[in-house]
Amino acid sequence: MFAKGTKRKFSDPGEEPALGAELGPVVRPLSSTYSLQRQSLLDMSLIKLQLCHMLVEPNLCRSVLIANTVRQIQEEMTQDGTWQIMTQALAAAQCPADRLVATEVLCRPSEALAAAQSPKPLPAGPEEEEEEEEEEVVVAAAMEEDVDSEANPLSSSSFLPAPFGAEPGWEDEEDDSEDEDSEECPSDAEDVPDSRRGDQVFGTFEIKHPAPPPDPALEELFSDVDPSYYDLDTVLTGMQSTPKMGPYDLLDSLSPHAAPALSTGTSCRSDLNELDHIMEIIVGS
């Protein structure tokens, strides 16, 4: 039924409220299945927004429809209260961030997941202060293509998010930090792993001034995440007016042609460390 390489996901008609199913406004069960599916849909949508073809201008209609879907989910999650929980969890570990291109994100092995997509030279009009980082971005891009496929949620199928819990790499990371996580956000332990997964899928878009402290795994995981990246308003701005670099701009510059190259070996880990080193020098930490 699906295009080659696609994994089947939550298309079981037998499951209770599937996302494509018809839900009345009143009957909206907050079952874990539904929440998980909704979160997955959110993650999928955010990825779709990023993985725009960079050779040709992305299809605006498609982007607008996906963005509207994300908004819808966001609104519903806000009504549920789930959204607050998620953003609180993110904000808890957040440090002040700079609104620059997230080159650092690419260079950090722990963020290798999100960075796994290789940006091409960014479209026209980068801000001046980012020019330096841009070169690094391109360099990082070339390296990132060889990121460890385990850590790369996209390695299995080029344009699809990792299925829920399917990536061993992810599960390991998550298990490690789940303890810390539940300490910080006791309210809904279930949702936090979801949002973290979302973060890992997306990574972050903002650079921090100092190098991130290596301490608690949780902090490292969340340190670059800015809840505003879930803010859709900047998505379309980022796509349309290139000088203004919104959170999604970097990932807009993904090349679809690089996607197949994602699932290669671990040969570039040393390169990543090197890049890390370079970045530390530039960032001045």
Add this chain to the structure above:
Amino acid sequence: MFLSENRREENKNGKMCSLFCFSADIISTVEFNYSGELLATGDKGGRVVIFQHEQESKNRPHLRGEYNVYSTFQSHEPEFDYLKSLEIEEKINKIRWLPQQNAAHFLLSTNDKTIKLWKISERDKRAEGYNLKDEDGRLLDPFRITSLRVPVLLPMDLMVEASPRRIFANAHTYHINSISVNSDHETYLSADDLRINLWHLEITDRSFNIVDIKPANMEELTEVITAAECHPHQCNVFVYSSSKGTIRLCDMRAAALCDRHSKFFEEPEDPSSRSFFSEIISSISDVKFSHSGRYMMTRDYLSVKVWDLNMENRPVETYQVHEYLRSKLCSLYENDCIFDKFECCWNGSDSAIMTGSYNNFFRMFDRNTRRDITLEASRESSKPRATLKPRKVSTGGKRKKDEISVDSLDFNKKILHTAWHPKDNVIAVAATNNLYIFQDKIN
């Protein structure tokens, strides 16, 4: 580049396959001209191929003529936008014919950014007997000319030439999705995601912007224009559809900028069927006026709707194209199929409509009898002496023989572009990179 097979089928009834062509590239648009004599296709490589209906043979009048390649030309080339560092695809998004006014044929073809007017003319005579140049074209020494003669026109093998007569460029920031020739035969409109421009066919350096839905702050963008068309008879009226499932009819007499619609067509949403995909599947991918001008048809992801222009609050007819996909929307969202833009078309008398689906299926609906049929465009189903067999998708439970289950459908084989002859029961169906032409046999 082209292989064409002419297969004459002699069948008593039903559709028969009369022409079956390959294209090297994915076909992106199909359009008959006003008389139906010519059929133009545009492809992803920027090429236009025109087929011509051969005249019926006198010996076998009961057989229709075939369609053979008439002309091929490269309409658009890939370009590079240096400002944005992005490629502009040469893919032909739409072709629209102009009504024929003289011996030559004119059509408009467009890619994402540039519209071109092409003149297709025949040359079947050449002049011979020039005084100042010899047969090879070399200039003769004027001093050697001792006598004058009048050049004569001699027949030659038919040559069909295509030449670009106008290039309408630099008027669209966003991707052009529609062009439509006005009934005044002087103007036409072009629509991109956020704007619609009105052109005069003779003037290339200016166009009038008649619709602009770009918000001041792009962050507030939630709706785009998906298709637009001029009314077939009223040259002041046009419609445009949106990604939110609405259609706006505008009257150019009302104001220079038609941001305020004259009529607003939207079917109220059934709140009980709301899902995260409701908006996406309501997005209209095509809008077509009926030949009569009284109705218009819209195609969204799962259905085709016929609207009476006098009734804005709901369509008068709704036809389900592939309702069995409703439970698969999540997967179709994942593999992006949910964003496929299917087109639709009327037959010449407005009594039937046709649209495409997946697995190389296409559907035809008879508006009078309310009967519908699913057919498949494939080599296998077009064997000699075979009529097109109706297909059926089994929606659940037991699958009968010859039925296909939903999970076996090939979502890579999609029929997005179809066209119906303006007068006869001849249809053109584009299945990825193959063009099929089917026709009813008269008898």
